[in-house]
Amino acid sequence: MVVLLEGSPISTEELWSSARVTIGFLVISLTKRKVLLNPGCWQYGVILNLFSSPPVSYRAVLLNTGFWQYGVMLNLFSSPPCFIHPSPVRYPSPPHRQGQLKPYYLMNAASLLVLDLCSAPGGKALAILQTADPALLCCNEMDPHRRDWLAKTLESFIPQSLSSTVTVSNQDGRIFGQSEAGMYDKVLLDAPCSNDRSWLFSGPGGEQHGAVRLRERARLPTLQTQLLRYMSALAAVRPGGVAVYSTCTLSRSENQEVVEAVLNTCPGVELQDLEEELALPLQEHFTFTPLGHTPSLGLLVVPQQGQTWGPMFLSRIKRIH
Numbered sequence: 001m002v003v004l005l006e007g008s009p010i011s012t013e014e015l016w017s018s019a020r021v022t023i024g025f026l027v028i029s030l031t032k033r034k035v036l037l038n039p040g041c042w043q044y045g046v047i048l049n050l051f052s053s054p055p056v057s058y059r060a061v062l063l064n065t066g067f068w069q070y071g072v073m074l075n076l077f078s079s080p081p082c083f084i085h086p087s088p089v090r091y092p093s094p095p096h097r098q099g100q101l102k103p104y105y106l107m108n109a110a111s112l113l114v115l116d117l118c119s120a121p122g123g124k125a126l127a128i129l130q131t132a133d134p135a136l137l138c139c140n141e142m143d144p145h146r147r148d149w150l151a152k153t154l155e156s157f158i159p160q161s162l163s164s165t166v167t168v169s170n171q172d173g174r175i176f177g178q179s180e181a182g183m184y185d186k187v188l189l190d191a192p193c194s195n196d197r198s199w200l201f202s203g204p205g206g207e208q209h210g211a212v213r214l215r216e217r218a219r220l221p222t223l224q225t226q227l228l229r230y231m232s233a234l235a236a237v238r239p240g241g242v243a244v245y246s247t248c249t250l251s252r253s254e255n256q257e258v259v260e261a262v263l264n265t266c267p268g269v270e271l272q273d274l275e276e277e278l279a280l281p282l283q284e285h286f287t288f289t290p291l292g293h294t295p296s297l298g299l300l301v302v303p304q305q306g307q308t309w310g311p312m313f314l315s316r317i318k319r320i321h
């Protein structure tokens with residue numbers, strides 16, 4: 001069971017770390033609570049699969065039904081694959097058909113603000129392949145079941161001709177940078193996190209489930225820091241390259257505090273400002289916090305009524321040497 005309380009928006013870590021509680025507590029503002037508790041109002045971005053040749057022109061259908069192309073507005077992608085709707089219009093998930101590529105992928109549009117270099121189930125990997133034209137995309141996932149899921153996503157969306165561009169590996173991300181030090185221009189660490197949406201919907205299973213998740217949650221900041229620091233993401237990126245750290249939680253200890261810990265302990269890295277590049281051009285459509293409070297350790301997309309994208313935290317770190 002999950003109990004929601006009204007309170008300050010984010011920094012309530014003491015509650016999470018209390019080992020005595022067998023139910024989960026999330027303190028969150030009323031508007032965010034309403035959004036997160038009401039899946040009926042959740043919005044999904046529709047990423048067209050440019051590799052498939054669907055019989056229907058989904059692009060035309062989407063535009064005719066009030067969707068807009070968010071890649072065009074952001075001017076961030078070479079091609080604009082993602083469509084979102086101003087109201088919570090739901091597109092059905094395309095079924096798996098043997099030997100056929102799926103025409104589109106559904107995901108929280110806030111996720112598309114980052115480029116993913118690794119990990120299941122592969123939504124950001126797909127976005128990277130469609131927009132960033134990488135010479136090589138290495139998708140790393142440690143969990144074998146999730147790696148199978150990732151492989152299925154790639155099989156369902158990526159044509160054979162691109163198969164040599166994508167590799168799938170199964171290393172522990174915490175030591176990835178040791179074996180492939182400085183090999184990558186860009187690394188996305190879309191980290192395992194407490195995932196506020198799925199936390200709220202842990203469903204029947206009750207207190208026991210909540211207790212396990214609380215214990216897991218307490219371990220996350222350490223895991224996230226290990227994944228980001230110099231043995232892993234920041235070691236795999238070459239000097240001059242960038243690592244993006246992202247989560248889908250509002251938790252300060254999994255977001256800003258992880259970034260702060262890494263900046264304080266890793267020499268030769270520099271935090272980059274995302275406000276001008278991302279938050280300002282998109283503020284009409286996404287609710288970012290903080291805005292205008294630089295320097296900040298990252299940007300948080302906060303779900304609101306009518307703009308239910310997020311939560312999504314983003315921080316970009318450049319490796320100087």
Ligand SMILES: C[S@@+](CC[C@H](N)C(=O)[O-])C[C@H]1O[C@@H](n2cnc3c(N)ncnc32)[C@H](O)[C@@H]1O
Pocket residue numbers: 116118119120121122123124125140141142143146171172173174190191192193
């Ligand atoms: C938030 S999910 C990634 C979602 C993905 N980027 C996407 O867009 O579909 C985080 C993933 O990290 C994986 N993971 C957890 N610990 C890991 C580790 N030590 N090394 C590598 N992957 C890990 C989890 O199994 C999970 O699949």
